[in-house]
Amino acid sequence: MFYKNILISFFKSRSSYLRTYNGVITTFGNYRSVLPLSTTRLALKDEKVKVTFNLYDGRKIEAEGKVGDTLLDVVVNNDLDIDGYGACEGTVTCSTCHVVFKQEDFDRLAEEAGDEERDMLDLAYGLTDTSRLGCQVTLTKELDGLEVKVPESVNDARS
Amino acid sequence: MRRRAFVVKWPLERLSARSLGTSNVAKQAADTSDIGNLSTRPPACPAQGQRSRSTHAVASVLESLGPAVKSWDEVPGPKPLPLLGNTWRFIPYIGGYSVEHVDQVCLSLRKQYGKCVKMAGLLGRPDMLFVFDAGEVERVFRGEDAAPHRPSMPSLNYYKHELRKDFFGAEKHCAGVIAVHGDSWAAFRTKVSRVALSTGAAAQYTEQVGEVADAFVNRVREIRNSESETPSDFLNEVHKWSLESLGLIALDTRLGCFESREGSESQRLIDAVNTFFLCVGELELRAPWWRIYPTTMFKKYVAALDTILSVTLSHVERALQECRDNDSKSLLQDLVAAAGPRVAAVTALDMFLVGIDTTSNAVASTLYQLSQRPDVQDKLYKEISSVLKGRPLRAGDVAQMPYLKACIKEVLRMYPVVIGNGRQLTKDTIICGYNIPKGTQVIFQHYVMANSEEYFSKASEFRPERWLQRSTYKHHAFASLPFGFGKRMCLGRRFAELEMQIVICKMVNSFKMEYHHEPLEYHVHPMYTPNGPIRIKLIDR
Ligand code: HEM
Ligand code: FES
Numbered sequence: 276m277f278y279k280n281i282l283i284s285f286f287k288s289r290s291s292y293l294r295t296y297n298g299v300i301t302t303f304g305n306y307r308s309v310l311p312l313s314t315t316r317l318a319l320k321d322e323k324v325k326v327t328f329n330l331y332d333g334r335k336i337e338a339e340g341k342v343g344d345t346l347l348d349v350v351v352n353n354d355l356d357i358d359g360y361g362a363c364e365g366t367v368t369c370s371t372c373h374v375v376f377k378q379e380d381f382d383r384l385a386e387e388a389g390d391e392e393r394d395m396l397d398l399a400y401g402l403t404d405t406s407r408l409g410c411q412v413t414l415t416k417e418l419d420g421l422e423v424k425v426p427e428s429v430n431d432a433r434s
Numbered sequence: 435m436r437r438r439a440f441v442v443k444w445p446l447e448r449l450s451a452r453s454l455g456t457s458n459v460a461k462q463a464a465d466t467s468d469i470g471n472l473s474t475r476p477p478a479c480p481a482q483g484q485r486s487r488s489t490h491a492v493a494s495v496l497e498s499l500g501p502a503v504k505s506w507d508e509v510p511g512p513k514p515l516p517l518l519g520n521t522w523r524f525i526p527y528i529g530g531y532s533v534e535h536v537d538q539v540c541l542s543l544r545k546q547y548g549k550c551v552k553m554a555g556l557l558g559r560p561d562m563l564f565v566f567d568a569g570e571v572e573r574v575f576r577g578e579d580a581a582p583h584r585p586s587m588p589s590l591n592y593y594k595h596e597l598r599k600d601f602f603g604a605e606k607h608c609a610g611v612i613a614v615h616g617d618s619w620a621a622f623r624t625k626v627s628r629v630a631l632s633t634g635a636a637a638q639y640t641e642q643v644g645e646v647a648d649a650f651v652n653r654v655r656e657i658r659n660s661e662s663e664t665p666s667d668f669l670n671e672v673h674k675w676s677l678e679s680l681g682l683i684a685l686d687t688r689l690g691c692f693e694s695r696e697g698s699e700s701q702r703l704i705d706a707v708n709t710f711f712l713c714v715g716e717l718e719l720r721a722p723w724w725r726i727y728p729t730t731m732f733k734k735y736v737a738a739l740d741t742i743l744s745v746t747l748s749h750v751e752r753a754l755q756e757c758r759d760n761d762s763k764s765l766l767q768d769l770v771a772a773a774g775p776r777v778a779a780v781t782a783l784d785m786f787l788v789g790i791d792t793t794s795n796a797v798a799s800t801l802y803q804l805s806q807r808p809d810v811q812d813k814l815y816k817e818i819s820s821v822l823k824g825r826p827l828r829a830g831d832v833a834q835m836p837y838l839k840a841c842i843k844e845v846l847r848m849y850p851v852v853i854g855n856g857r858q859l860t861k862d863t864i865i866c867g868y869n870i871p872k873g874t875q876v877i878f879q880h881y882v883m884a885n886s887e888e889y890f891s892k893a894s895e896f897r898p899e900r901w902l903q904r905s906t907y908k909h910h911a912f913a914s915l916p917f918g919f920g921k922r923m924c925l926g927r928r929f930a931e932l933e934m935q936i937v938i939c940k941m942v943n944s945f946k947m948e949y950h951h952e953p954l955e956y957h958v959h960p961m962y963t964p965n966g967p968i969r970i971k972l973i974d975r
Binding site: 362363364365366367368369389390391392393397398400411 | 576578624627628631632633833839903911912919920921923927928
């Protein structure tokens, strides 16, 4: 009975809460990428960053992102055709967003890989010394014109 | 009320095969097989006698289209008896396979049959394939589709989808992640995983989780016996710590487990979680009478789940209230804001179902292992002291303690609390050169792989250094995956890691730990855990 009562009161109160809370917070991205940048973001809204993805099959895809976007954001927002990229939606559980940087670009990335990212990079296919997870790399103005390699096997290599 | 009748102790003897990966689920998942041409191929290539990764290396003589693939029938494994199948092998004394020692069973299957072993004819269960090849585990994981299917407990399936479908089915895609599959799972998971798994989601809890760990340290200091050893029900105390920590994370609440009193809400929750553990094993292992009529055990089980659900819901309500009054940040409030109160409540329920005994057994196991290794403790103590320099723990501190993290990884490599993980195939898949049909439960044998010399150098030795950057030890990343991998990876991983790191850090910082008894064997219970009283001598630092 206890269970029933709770359920009923829960159902009753729910809708008003929903109304209050819809719209309070709309973005739920990565804490790291959203929070620290949220203030600068408005000011830099128009700062575009050009990125080129060199795919393992020889294709070259050029796209534009904004300062503060992650590389995964760039792929998703531009609907880029990279098979299986970003399967876990940036929650650092899959390593399908693996990209390889040129050494000089790698060295000037704003942030080093954190522990979660390093653990997951360990599981990336074809790991290199200049590998990062695209969902954890945020674009800065300095990175305009960046080129990255998207290695093979974001999906089953054999299918 | 009936709930009072239950004892507040975690059962020492939990006979159960419940593990996140090995139990069973009614057949489901019906999508198209995208390698349909396989089934029209000849079942076997007689010219090929090799298994394992041979599909890469050996070109088929018969077909130039692709590598030779052998049929499901040819997969080696213990032969099922007519009528009895293979279930009899798990009957005590006669069968030779023991459920508590599935770890040993798996080791010997690997020795006898090779890297992929078929377990067919398990009564009322889909056929299983045990995989001991890390390369193949990697391939299956990388080939996952949008909604990987992990087999789960039928009794929970029944609770969510039949008995309480008025609640779990009231809104579309609102049944949670445990015992849920396909689109429903994917839709729900997307809503919660960004909040629960984003990097940094856990760090905001450092201080609060630290307070619970402090309370735990004080508690064990008090309950040491005259020899300064932890009492024989030490694991029960660790369970309380785990529940208290999870209450904080999932419900924004200090449940007060260390000083809980009969009849209080937290006590009811503790009892319910206890009962759930106790029952789930019984229900999954014995003949499933509950499918026909509600047995006493089943009624207890349902009552326990109802309690967990109702307590969860009431806390979600309170959190909503507070959420309006101030804008503090917490997982629960973030979930409510991102996906609504119902999603938040169901997430909390799921976390309670799988987040308590996993974490507590991992901590108990780690403390036990450390207590036998003074040198490792010394190194840990040095690392911790150099970061803390006498001040209390703050967010970001554990990130400066690589050796601490390495120790936990090493314990979970050698003694993974979940010894195997699994996927029910949603399409025909080639594994180890065999065509494995859709619907088969593929079990990745992480315990066996992670302890094999093939994938880890000096596999039988406790060497945390192997996990430090630029270590020269050989390792295969897919052999040891204590939290799983991919879109379906453990949803509580960030919290579990934080909780463990903090409590181990505080224990090492407070005590020198020693162990002066016979070594304990590990058993599957249903977590992989030391079998017997964990009596650790705690000497104040
Ligand atoms: C040492 C502690 C823990 C270990 C070893 C562990 C291990 C696992 C494993 C192996 C899986 C299956 C992953 C897969 O299929 O790839 C899993 C799933 C899950 N775990 Fe954990 N876990 C732990 C702690 C926790 C905690 C503390 C929570 C909650 C806060 C939690 C919540 C979950 C949930 C909800 C799932 C299901 C995810 C899904 O199916 O989408 N776990 N865990
Ligand atoms: S998208 Fe999965 S790890 Fe980056």
